[in-house]
Amino acid sequence: MNPLARMRDRITIEDVLNSRMIASPLHLLDCCLVTDAGGAVVLTSMERAKDLKKRPIAVLGTGEAHTHRMISQMPDLTQTAAKISGKLAFERAGVTHADIDVAEIYDSFTITVLLTLESLGFCKKGEGGAFVSGQRTAPGGDFPMNTQGGALSYTHPGMFGIFTVIEAVRQLRGECGPRQVPNAEVAIANGTGGVLSSTGTIILGRE
Amino acid sequence: MTQIPLPDPYQDTEEYWKAAREHRFIIQKCGDCGQAQFYPRRVCSHCLSSKLEWIEASGKATVYSCSVNYRAGHPGFAEKTPFVLAIVDLAEGPRMMTNIVNCDPESVRIGMAVEVCFDDVTDEVTLPMFQPA
Numbered sequence: 001m002n003p004l005a006r007m008r009d010r011i012t013i014e015d016v017l018n019s020r021m022i023a024s025p026l027h028l029l030d031c032c033l034v035t036d037a038g039g040a041v042v043l044t045s046m047e048r049a050k051d052l053k054k055r056p057i058a059v060l061g062t063g064e065a066h067t068h069r070m071i072s073q074m075p076d077l078t079q080t081a082a083k084i085s086g087k088l089a090f091e092r093a094g095v096t097h098a099d100i101d102v103a104e105i106y107d108s109f110t111i112t113v114l115l116t117l118e119s120l121g122f123c124k125k126g127e128g129g130a131f132v133s134g135q136r137t138a139p140g141g142d143f144p145m146n147t148q149g150g151a152l153s154y155t156h157p158g159m160f161g162i163f164t165v166i167e168a169v170r171q172l173r174g175e176c177g178p179r180q181v182p183n184a185e186v187a188i189a190n191g192t193g194g195v196l197s198s199t200g201t202i203i204l205g206r207e
Numbered sequence: 208m209t210q211i212p213l214p215d216p217y218q219d220t221e222e223y224w225k226a227a228r229e230h231r232f233i234i235q236k237c238g239d240c241g242q243a244q245f246y247p248r249r250v251c252s253h254c255l256s257s258k259l260e261w262i263e264a265s266g267k268a269t270v271y272s273c274s275v276n277y278r279a280g281h282p283g284f285a286e287k288t289p290f291v292l293a294i295v296d297l298a299e300g301p302r303m304m305t306n307i308v309n310c311d312p313e314s315v316r317i318g319m320a321v322e323v324c325f326d327d328v329t330d331e332v333t334l335p336m337f338q339p340a
Binding site for chain 1: 246271272274275276277278292294302303304313
């Protein structure tokens, strides 16, 4: 559904489990791509943006947090800094989880998504797997997520975070064609950096 | 055979590597707050005191998390796959990243009791590792 995505064939749960083991329990298809790519965003005042050709999208709230430098020093392997950055972003944006129409969650590995969704508060700790099960994040599902294919299928040049923001903006502008989430008005994008060390959360909305 | 990347001891760590060569496992303990830390640093990561002393650790630990690596991230590890990369909770408190060796890699579990052992990689460098206790 994303003509720019590197991997566009259908992947089943069996395909993932049958792909070779990289670092247990992560199989090859649990790991993001390694590609070339680049992205950028233009940030300006809403007043200035109103005169531009593209529909402006507002930054409603942001948060950043950092918890460690080395993975061995991570305070809790089951919780990321998104717990802090997400709380800040939601508070500053003045919206709740129920207001989010589309989520773009950094996915270096499948586990990164589950940890992030739990840390952002979309579900309780340990419930991330069940939360995304049953095609809920698939096209037409009730929790649209990583609509451009994510780092697992779209691209990952080493810095994928920018693509979470770009896709969130495109969804809110209604530019996504067949993968467009209907009536998307509020989106969340969350990047994770280092070794699950730091997170940046941004909540965007239509003006 | 490509050598694995080896530590390059410096002021903060040379005491640790010297002990390892003698098959002794030492960690730092703070003379002010009394807490232990790993890896070696110049100040206490708990209270920022510089009154650190070396203590002989018990070598007892519990597996906090582990993964069996099937793909080497460096050519030096190619002949070692599959190997267990783990984070263990030392009995003295600190967490340490290490390998669990001398066992079937797939048999290692979270919560497993392990003990320190030593791998004399070269004449100069010995790596403390862990094995099932």
